[in-house]
Amino acid sequence: MPTIVPPYLLDRIAETAGTRYPLAAEAARRALLREPPARLGPSSPGLPLTDAYGLPSALPDAPSTPDRRISDAQGTERLPGRLVRREGERATGDEAVDDAYDGLGDTHRMFDRVFGRDSIDGLGMPLEATVHFGDNYDNAFWDGERMVFGDGDGEIFRGFTDSLSVIGHELSHGITEHTAKLRYQGQSGALNEHVSDAFGALVEQYALGQDAEAATWLIGEGIFTAEVQGRALRSMLEPGTAYDDDVLGRDPQPGHMRDYIETVEDNGGVHLNSGIPNRAFALAARRLGGFAWEHVGRIWFDTLTSGELGEDATFAQFADETVRQAERRFGAQSREAEAVRDGWQQVGVLAEAGQG
Amino acid sequence: MDVFVARSGGLAGIRLTWHVKVDDQPDADDWFVLIEEIPWDDVPAAPAEPDRFTWDIRCEPAEARHPAAGTTDPTAAEPNPAGPKGAEPKATEATLAERQLTGPWRQLVDRVRETTEPQREAPRAPRSR
Numbered sequence: 472m473p474t475i476v477p478p479y480l481l482d483r484i485a486e487t488a489g490t491r492y493p494l495a496a497e498a499a500r501r502a503l504l505r506e507p508p509a510r511l512g513p514s515s516p517g518l519p520l521t522d523a524y525g526l527p528s529a530l531p532d533a534p535s536t537p538d539r540r541i542s543d544a545q546g547t548e549r550l551p552g553r554l555v556r557r558e559g560e561r562a563t564g565d566e567a568v569d570d571a572y573d574g575l576g577d578t579h580r581m582f583d584r585v586f587g588r589d590s591i592d593g594l595g596m597p598l599e600a601t602v603h604f605g606d607n608y609d610n611a612f613w614d615g616e617r618m619v620f621g622d623g624d625g626e627i628f629r630g631f632t633d634s635l636s637v638i639g640h641e642l643s644h645g646i647t648e649h650t651a652k653l654r655y656q657g658q659s660g661a662l663n664e665h666v667s668d669a670f671g672a673l674v675e676q677y678a679l680g681q682d683a684e685a686a687t688w689l690i691g692e693g694i695f696t697a698e699v700q701g702r703a704l705r706s707m708l709e710p711g712t713a714y715d716d717d718v719l720g721r722d723p724q725p726g727h728m729r730d731y732i733e734t735v736e737d738n739g740g741v742h743l744n745s746g747i748p749n750r751a752f753a754l755a756a757r758r759l760g761g762f763a764w765e766h767v768g769r770i771w772f773d774t775l776t777s778g779e780l781g782e783d784a785t786f787a788q789f790a791d792e793t794v795r796q797a798e799r800r801f802g803a804q805s806r807e808a809e810a811v812r813d814g815w816q817q818v819g820v821l822a823e824a825g826q827g
Numbered sequence: 828m829d830v831f832v833a834r835s836g837g838l839a840g841i842r843l844t845w846h847v848k849v850d851d852q853p854d855a856d857d858w859f860v861l862i863e864e865i866p867w868d869d870v871p872a873a874p875a876e877p878d879r880f881t882w883d884i885r886c887e888p889a890e891a892r893h894p895a896a897g898t899t900d901p902t903a904a905e906p907n908p909a910g911p912k913g914a915e916p917k918a919t920e921a922t923l924a925e926r927q928l929t930g931p932w933r934q935l936v937d938r939v940r941e942t943t944e945p946q947r948e949a950p951r952a953p954r955s956r
């Protein structure tokens with residue numbers, strides 16, 4: 472069984488996170504008890520581990536083996552741009568290049584070690600990204616082959632590689648394209664967006680060793696400049712509250728089916744209505760507590776890869792499938808299945824208790 | 828002639844709109860030449876690219892300002908006492924994926940963005956059903 476939490480993190484969390492993240496500390500202690508001692512690393516608990524050069528290392532655990540290729544569009548909109556950093560090459564000193572490299576590594580590691588999926592196709596395909604795309608380009612996207620990141624305009628948006636949840640979001644679009652293929656329009660498109668937010672958030676939580684209680688559930692924290700009145704692009708837990716700014720306006724995301732937005736723009740509001748499943752996911756995760764990738768993450772990954780989901784799946788069909796997958800993995804009467812069902816009921820996607 | 832450009836989608840889901848009154852531009856003739864080159868009916872299908880921007884471009888005669896078919900954008904609704912003239916061209920509109928935004932499309936959008944500042948609009952307020 473693959474180690475879900477890097478042992479170094481368990482160590483550190485158990486030792487030091489007690490006051491700030493009591494649940495994480497507790498969970499880490501429990502997980503450490505299950506770990507064979509050999510996995511706990513060479514140093515005594517609480518002491519930083521060191522790498523081959525005797526320097527404190529951020530990632531002493533056995534890493535996954537991504538194949539990253541970062542290119543630089545040098546301010547143009549031409550793809551792929553100039554290849555500037557390949558797997559195993561040292562940091563370039565260009566922050567966007569190195570942040571993309573590190574973020575793809577973190578994302579690859581979570582999918583590989585938690586869900587057993589090696590890269591986007593499950594077969595170790597290269598993770599390709601282009602940074603410095605366009606002139607003051609206020610966006611990041613997945614073009615079907617690679618992740619593309621703009622530098623932002625410097626007034627509202629900083630560089631889009633500044634947020635690990637954004638990097639995880641983009642890579643997850645690739646995974647959805649290779650698994651459930653949710654069509655990027657209307658409800659299935661909002662689910663496509665939701666899946667990217669969900670796994671983007673989990674990548675960040677996994678890297679930080681945060682449990683569901685400690686997690687921010689924000690997508691794109693650190694993307695706005697200090698001028699903007701806002702914390703992030705989106706809040707999974709409280710859709711509609713991520714920003715409220717003179718220039719940007721208010722975060723328009725709904726968090727309940729009664730507020731579902733019908734629009735022709737944005738492929739039918741895929742970045743708006745994703746707030747509804749986002750909230751269902753975060754509510755279920757918080758109700759279960761502990762590390763979200765261990766329960767709702769697994770259930771959602773099972774849903775994505777089950778082959779049972781139509782490409783045009785509606786919110787209700789997706790919700791039913793998550794409940795089925797929760798029952799399959801954790802048991803029909805499990806608290807996991809109950810929490811997932813309850814999350815969907817709270818956002819008005821599944822009917823209230825009483826009927827199945 | 829009025830040019831309206833709306834950019835929607837994108838990772839942040841934030842909508843921007845631009846509006847240029849071509850008749851008020853010192854180089855109005857250049858604008859008309861450029862708009863003439865736009866292949867309105869020749870927008871090839873593009874593959875979906877998650878999080879990439881979508882561009883909506885609309886040109887309308889200034890004398891007959893009414894919302895064009897297929898759009899819900901209310902920014903054009905500005906009553907004009909002069910009334911419609913018979914010979915004015917009809918409003919034209921197209922929606923393009925960003926990777927289709929090339930040639931005269933791209934030139935027009937770049938020119939609009941150089942000429943005026945964008946308005947940021949929240950998408951329609953959530954409505955209860």
Ligand SMILES: [Zn+2]
Binds near residue numbers: 640644878
């Ligand atoms: Zn997305």
